[in-house]
Amino acid sequence: MSVPPRERRTTFSLQSSSYVGMGDLLACRRKQSILVVEDNELNAVLLKEMLVSRGYPTVAVHSAAEAEAEIRREAPDLILLDVIMPGKTGYELCRELKQDPITRLIPIVMITGLSAQEDRVKGIEAGADDFLTKPISSEELFARVGSLLKLKEFTDELETADSVLCTLGLSVEARDPYTEGHCERLARYATDLGRFLLLDEESIVALQRGGYLHDLGKIRVPDKILSKGSDLTPEEWEIMKQHPVTGENICRPLKSLRLVLPIIRHHHEHSDGSGYPDGLRAGEIPLLPRILQVVDIYDALRTERPYKPALGHEQAAVTMRAEAQSGLWDEELVAEFFAMLDKRRQVA
């Protein structure tokens, strides 16, 4: 069975990460800001004054709606979030922020009441990073805030490094005018298919990055080979076939890309073992590269290239199903992909 059952699942286990040695990278940064979301005005003012007294730029708002507007205006580095508020509760806001790729890395400290046990369980389920119990002691507040802001510094640095590599991926794409927009379409199709398959959020993020980074290794393929597209000599083909391993080697130092590495390395494997670089067979190819592969083939078929015209949707579907049956692609994933597209076309 190549496609896992239709239920929420985690594709890879988390590994502990050590960022020792990154201190030099973190010098000269901006002041980190904090958002307090607390409907009780007096509590909000007290919290804000305590934080400002320690030099943290702080904004206080009194509802989830105000918090959402403030986050859209300027994303904070940390959110202190009251549990009970009029309108949307702190749990609901926390869950929404943690599900949004743009805000999911902002640490959230939930402020709970004295009977904290049940509140904490709900907070953990909503994705809260830490808790403070009312009445809040200043020592506990500063300890929690200090450690979470330190962690946020590291994640910001990693996000920046990811962005640089993704931009590099786009610059590789730009060397071939016939593939313009390919990376963005791939990232969109792959994340859509991942969500359709109910993958966990970490896998969705990996698929999005995979869309931009899968061909990064082509940075070492000469222009004269890239621009030919097809009819490569055996020597040129050997050079082209190195791009998955080259890309993997470039991205390997970034621990935040660990789920993307298999996508980069295995996006040219075939179910019958005829692909490269490792000649893996159906059950051996991890799920995420199989997903990227399916959407990559579809986009390639639907796009005009110097050596072939663009196919229509129906022609692409017939071609991909035939190629999957012949042993190139994952048949079940191809079926899931077209089921997703068909569902959309019916809605539209």
Ligand SMILES: [Fe+2]
């Ligand atoms: Fe590739």
